[in-house]
Amino acid sequence: MNIVAINGSPRKNGNTALCLEAAGREIQAAGVEFRVFQPGADVRPCMACYHCLNTGSLRCIRNDDGVNDIIAACIGADGILLASPVYHGGIAGGMKCVLDRLMLAAGCGVNQLHHKVGGALCTLRRSGGMETYQQLLGTMDAMEMVLVTSDYWGAVHGADRGEALRDEEGMAVAARLGRNMAWMVKVLHETSLPAPPAAQRPMMNFIR
Numbered sequence: 001m002n003i004v005a006i007n008g009s010p011r012k013n014g015n016t017a018l019c020l021e022a023a024g025r026e027i028q029a030a031g032v033e034f035r036v037f038q039p040g041a042d043v044r045p046c047m048a049c050y051h052c053l054n055t056g057s058l059r060c061i062r063n064d065d066g067v068n069d070i071i072a073a074c075i076g077a078d079g080i081l082l083a084s085p086v087y088h089g090g091i092a093g094g095m096k097c098v099l100d101r102l103m104l105a106a107g108c109g110v111n112q113l114h115h116k117v118g119g120a121l122c123t124l125r126r127s128g129g130m131e132t133y134q135q136l137l138g139t140m141d142a143m144e145m146v147l148v149t150s151d152y153w154g155a156v157h158g159a160d161r162g163e164a165l166r167d168e169e170g171m172a173v174a175a176r177l178g179r180n181m182a183w184m185v186k187v188l189h190e191t192s193l194p195a196p197p198a199a200q201r202p203m204m205n206f207i208r
């Protein structure tokens, strides 16, 4: 059993990393493996070439910025934890690049993310936490993932590196999210109930 996290911050050892450490400690304490990917600032956007969908390769044609490693890890994971700083009221640009490519390559077509456990966290100085948190959840929501929450919204405050540690409540929310995600991964692993199968739905482009 394993949970993969994506840290959408370009900044090493920043507040988002600290939140993931708090969640990760709980995940590992529950006996679930935890791995964080932080693609950084050089990650590239989706080119809308649709090569991933047209070929069913489950990979992006762009192979030079580590996103294919993230896609493969997410496909192999039991849970995915998305964490991003708030940038101008929404997710950071690098995170958007990763999510566009991950969701198109792995989530559209035959959905490889189906029924994986999902959780979200964001970090921010002051405003835009709810929008960003909802944006992260909404991405996974559309992939038929099993969304797990904490006991409050996943927005942790802090501007300079390390400040998030002073948001004790936020760090507790992050830790509890990790605990709940690990628990849900184990619940799904243990159940003998058959899961509803993934199925392709009809696609309507609003064209007559």
Ligand SMILES: Cc1cc2nc3c(=O)[nH]c(=O)nc-3n(C[C@H](O)[C@H](O)[C@H](O)COP(=O)(O)O)c2cc1C
Pocket (backbone or CB within 6 Å): 009, 010, 011, 013, 014, 015, 016, 017, 085, 086, 087, 088, 089, 090, 123, 124, 125, 126, 127, 128, 157, 158, 159, 160, 161
């Ligand atoms: C380009 C940019 C835009 C930002 N926009 C916001 C914002 O809209 N709202 C906010 O509260 N904080 C904003 N921040 C602050 C970051 O969200 C905050 O410093 C966060 O903790 C950074 O996470 P990190 O340390 O993991 O990189 C912004 C920071 C940058 C660099």
